[in-house]
Amino acid sequence: MTNIVLLAGNIGNDPETATTRGGTRITDFRLATSRPRRVDGKVVKGENGYAEQDTEWHRVKCFNGLAETVQKHCVKGMKVAVRGRIHYTQWTDSEGVERYGSEIIADGVEFLAWPKQRDSAGNQSEDTDEIPF
Template identity: 80%
Template sequence: MTNIVFLAGNIGNDPEMVNTRGGTKITDFRLATSRPKRADGKVVKGENGYTEQDTEWHRIKCFNGLAETVQKHCAKGMKVAVRGRIHYTRWTDDDDIERFSSEIIADAIDFLAWPKRDGAGNQTEDTDDIPF
């Protein structure tokens, strides 16, 4: 069996890149995905008649060339598709409590929409209206 993940959503923060002592470039960002909210097996609609959404946040990690591309071209609010794999980590904290975490190790990122920019080229808060 293969560990494959495909997520499409909005970048929730400006990507941050670090370099390891060994020269590996690593860029991290959070990705928000949404799905219709359900209760008793039915889709929940708000007072305005629109479907309510449940949002999940995913930690995305990119390495080397992809890390550089994401750092250079991605920003909060962009719509992207991420292809990669789930990675689980287990550790013991300072209080001797066993902790678990998961993240998505990205193999590819496809740009689905750019963030909107003002006349000076600065990103605005609104994004293109492409539903997922």
């Protein structure tokens, strides 16, 4: 069996990069994915008539060349697709409590659309499907 995950969503923070003592570059960011909220198998609609959304946050980690590309070209709000694997972690915090977590180790990140931009008057422009590189 293979551990494969594919997520598409919006980047929740500007990516942050660090370099290990051994020279490995690591870039982290959070990815928000959403799906319609359901109760008893039916989609829940809000007062405005639109489906309510449940949002989940994922920690994504990229290494070396991919880390550099993500750091250079990704920003908060950008739509991306992440392909990778789930990695589970376990540690003991400073108070001696055992903690658990998970993160996505990315093998690839596809740029789907730029985030919405605001002009000097504060007006929001539309997303574009074209990534200019």
